[in-house]
Amino acid sequence: MRRRLAARLGQSFVVVFIVTTIAFFVIRSAPGDPFSYDSSRITPAVRAEWRARFGYDQPLTVQYGRYLWSVAHGKLGYSTLKSEPVANALVEALPRTLALAGVGLLLSLVIGVVVGTAQAAGRGGWFDRISSHVLLVLYSLPDFWGALIVLLVFAYWWPLLPAGGIVDAMHDYMPRGQAIADRVRHFVLPLASIILLTTGAISRFQRGAVLDVLPADYLRTARAKGVPESGVIWKHALRTALAPAIVLLGVLLPALLGGTVFVEQVFAWPGIGLLATRAIGSRDYDLVTATVIAGAVLVVVGNLIADTLHAVLDPRVRE
Numbered sequence: 001m002r003r004r005l006a007a008r009l010g011q012s013f014v015v016v017f018i019v020t021t022i023a024f025f026v027i028r029s030a031p032g033d034p035f036s037y038d039s040s041r042i043t044p045a046v047r048a049e050w051r052a053r054f055g056y057d058q059p060l061t062v063q064y065g066r067y068l069w070s071v072a073h074g075k076l077g078y079s080t081l082k083s084e085p086v087a088n089a090l091v092e093a094l095p096r097t098l099a100l101a102g103v104g105l106l107l108s109l110v111i112g113v114v115v116g117t118a119q120a121a122g123r124g125g126w127f128d129r130i131s132s133h134v135l136l137v138l139y140s141l142p143d144f145w146g147a148l149i150v151l152l153v154f155a156y157w158w159p160l161l162p163a164g165g166i167v168d169a170m171h172d173y174m175p176r177g178q179a180i181a182d183r184v185r186h187f188v189l190p191l192a193s194i195i196l197l198t199t200g201a202i203s204r205f206q207r208g209a210v211l212d213v214l215p216a217d218y219l220r221t222a223r224a225k226g227v228p229e230s231g232v233i234w235k236h237a238l239r240t241a242l243a244p245a246i247v248l249l250g251v252l253l254p255a256l257l258g259g260t261v262f263v264e265q266v267f268a269w270p271g272i273g274l275l276a277t278r279a280i281g282s283r284d285y286d287l288v289t290a291t292v293i294a295g296a297v298l299v300v301v302g303n304l305i306a307d308t309l310h311a312v313l314d315p316r317v318r319e
Contacts, residue, residue: 005308012301012304016296019292030283033056035056054078071293076293078286081278081284090275092271093275096166096271101194103191104195105198105256108199108202111207112245115206116188117210119203120206120211134198135204138199139201143262151266155189162189164267164268166186166187193266194263207239219237244284245285246306246310247310257299261275262274272291272295
């Protein structure tokens with residue numbers, strides 16, 4: 001198990017290194033640079049001085065070597081968009097994305113596993129047919145389109161919740177209880193969008209996994225010993241069928257982070273996704289590269305956790 005974990009750590013490091021290299025060269029191959037925006041008050045001499053100060057006048061290979069050296073020493077560069085070190089911008093935005101994606105993934109897993117198992121238990125019944133069609137429609141929606149529908153229904157047609165942002169403008173002047181409720185109200189719609197768009201895949205996968213397990217010999221033995229069908233499914237079959245769902249989480253994680261970018265954009269949620277899109281628009285080289293690195297690290301860590309949980313649930317993987 002330790003050897004397997006060490007190998008996965010090594011692979012994760014290689015993946016992050018490759019993603020960092022690709023992000024570095026792709027963003028710098030685009031036309032312009034962080035100081036090429038239109039402004040009649042900035043002279044060419046000033047722009048040249050800024051480029052020289054940040055090293056953008058050097059060959060790409062020199063810039064790449066300097067960037068890798070800085071990253072190896074824990075420095076991710078300086079954000080021209082935020083006018084502060086990139087690490088500070090990430091520290092501010094990353095917890096918000098982790099909260100949104102983490103809670104969304106956890107609730108999607110719980111709801112998807114419960115719904116998928118219930119569908120398998122009542123295969124062909126009314127709940128199986130109706131829930132399968134509804135979840136398939138939700139899963140088929142593009143991320144940004146699903147988020148826009150949620151925004152339109154619950155913030156415009158039926159204005160129950162705030163349309164965007166992380167807190168109200170008067171948040172700092174609210175009593176403690178009202179301030180907490182304000183944060184929760186702003187959290188609900190982005191979270192609901194992620195859950196609606198992710199639960200469908202998990203439930204369909206879980207339904208198939210439970211149906212594959214149901215004919216197993218050990219479940220027939222449990223039935224022969226008088227174990228109720230609900231106990232056979234929810235106690236014995238579900239434990240075995242959970243392993244594929246855990247593996248699916250590792251596969252879904254990159255798609256979930258990609259979807260979170262659109263959800264943050266729609267709801268103006270100030271996380272990594274919104275930060276990355278604004279950084280791309282302003283050609284903030286270091287900030288774009290750092291957000292890509294942060295996304296890659298989240299994906300490899302998520303896959304590492306999924307593999308470890310899979311090994312815990314399925315002894316055959318540990319062999």
